[in-house]
Amino acid sequence: MSELNGRNFLRALFHVGQRMLRSGVSDQLLEDAITxxxxxxxxxxxxxxxVVLSVARDAFYLDRKMxxxxxxxxxSLLKAMDRRKIDSVTILSGATRRDLADLAALVVGKSSDLPAEGTVRVNDRALAVSDLDMRPMSGLRKSYGDxxxxxxxVRDTRTLQLGEVLSVVDGFIAGSGGDPGSSLIMATVHNHDxxxxxxxxxxxxLSMALGRFIGLSTDQTRLLGLSALLHDVGRVVVDEAALQRDGRLSNEDWAQVRLHPQEGALAIMAASGPGQELAAAVALEHxxxxxxxxxxxxxxxxxxxFSRLVAIIDAYDAITSHRPYRPARTPNEALRVLLEGAGTIHDPDLLRLFIEMMGHYPPGSLLRLPGGEVAMVVPGEDEAVAAVxxxxxxxxxxxxxRRIVVGAGDVAAQLLPDEAGIDPxxxxxxxEQEEHARR
Ligand SMILES: [Fe+2]
Structure with missing residues (x-):
């Protein structure tokens, strides 16, 4: 039993739930998700x-581990379970297809009960909160989930409430305490689905981190965060299947993709709330x-x-992410690619400031050390590069x-999670464990 297996189980449960909500009737995609x-x-x-999975204080636990x-x-799965007062799920070895599907239906509110004697049981175990390996859920992580x-x-309801999106952005501002380093670490999460x-x-x-770095006020940074979060909202409202298909885009798909700036700006202008015009401009111009x-x-x-700033970050995150049709590149390589477009593609002054903020090894970079260990750069307290x-x-x-200080000659190579065979x-x-242990 491992944390990775726990996460894979939750991912599979999440997908079945999403399928049930979207199709409503049994279809092949749902059957595949249940399999x-x-x-x-x-x-x-x-x-x-x-195995017992529990839910307590905004986190999942596998047996006692967060x-x-x-x-x-x-x-959203966590919140759905919380709403339905599901505190624990016991999965017996040999859990049946039917019981697992019933669990998913229960979680998304499509059924109200699970048999007490089944191979999957809900709330049959009362784990005391004090038994769990409680670590405070970082505010940043929670905001990321929100x-x-x-x-x-927005995808499911096709409606956009700018006020709601702004409150998510406020969560980021509170959660990161204005420290761009922790945001940079969180931004290394790349999910393929x-x-x-x-x-x-x-x-x-990353846009908010750069906004703070170039001296924007908190109010301006909020509106920048809102605009950045919604920059691709046009992609959320156009046909997702076309955008996520493996391989290169057909001419038709490409025409569709090119519409997402206008689609996004229209969706934002149709919503109401603070920051609407700034956000619509970024969606249109990025x-x-x-x-x-x-x-x-x-x-x-x-x-x-704001559009020029978001364009730089958009390109940076795209280059450092894996896509079905091309591998990811390291942060340093990405900065080099961006520099090739200074003045033609990107605003050269903003780009220079971005590179300055990221530093030589931005938090989240993976380094191979001369001894063969691999370490991940984390925000340091002073000029030195700290890594775990x-x-x-x-x-x-x-x-x-364990935490180390990386000296100038200490880096044998920069790696990508894929190359290192490590799951981000x-x-x-x-x-997070290291940080918790130090406190
Ligand atoms: Fe875009």
Whole structure:
């Protein structure tokens, strides 16, 4: 039993729930999602008679261990379970397809009960909160989950409430305490299933960090965060399937994609609330280049400041993320690619400030050390680059995550999570554990 299996189970449960809500009737996609859930349950219970998943204080726990990353990714699942007063789920080895599907239906409110004697049982275990490995859920993580949910809400309800989105942004401001470093770490979360949503949240976090760095006031930073979170909202309202298809886009898909700036601006203007005009401008202009290229045409007019800023962050997050048709690149490589477009694609002054903020090894970078260990850069207290060892020289996970200071000659190579064979979620878990242990 591992935390990764716990997370995979929750992901599968989340997908079945989403399918049930969207299709309502049984269809092949739903059947496939249930099959994946059965497989995930098998992996989760392998080698034990039963496994208990609990929900307490805004987090999932697998037996007693907190699943911090999954609590962010599947925050809506967490909230749904909380709403239905589900505190624990016991999954027996050999859990049946039917019981697992019933669990998903119960969680999303499509059924009201599970048999007490089934292979999946709800609330049959009363784990005292004090038994759990409680770590405070970082405010930033919670806000990350809330903002993913806000975008899922726009998709599901086709309505946009700017006030609600702003309150999510306020959560970020409170959660990061104005420290861009922790935002940079969170922005290394890249999920493959909901690319647009994770991308939007990352662009929001990094844009606000850069906004603070260039001296914007808190009020301006809020509106920048709102605009950044919604920059691709046009993608949420156009055909998602076209945008997430594997491989290159067909001409038709491409035409569809090119409409997302206008679609987004229209959706924002149709909503009401503070920051509407700024956000609509960013949605409309974030693919316009400094030389007037890109799309749509602004007929010679330059994009506004927020649009130019978000365009840089948008490109940075896209380059450092894995896409079905190309691999991700390291933060340093991404900064180099951006520099090639200074003045033509991007605003050169803002770009220079962005590179200055990111530093040589931005938080979230993975470094291979000369001894063979792998460490992830975390926000340091002073000028020195601090990192947490996430992989020992022999390839094993560290028994206790430990913090080191990285000197100038200490880096053998920069790596990507894929290259290191490490799941970004488990990286964040390790970094959080280390932080918690130090307090
Ligand atoms: Fe876009």
């Amino acid at each position: 994946a859930l059965v497989d995930a349950a098998k992996m989760l219970t392998a080698g034990s008679e039963e 699943l911090a990353h999954a609590s962010t990714e599947f925050h 903002s993913l949910d806000a975008l899922r809400g 909901e690319i647009t949503y994770y991308h939007s949240v990352n662009v929001c976090l 693919h316009v280049r400094m030389d007037g290229g890109g799309y749509p045409s602004l007929e010679g007019r330059h994009p506004a400041l 060892v996430v992989r020992e020289a022999d390839g094993g996970s560290p028994a206790q995550p 979620g488990s990286l964040l878990e390790l970094v």
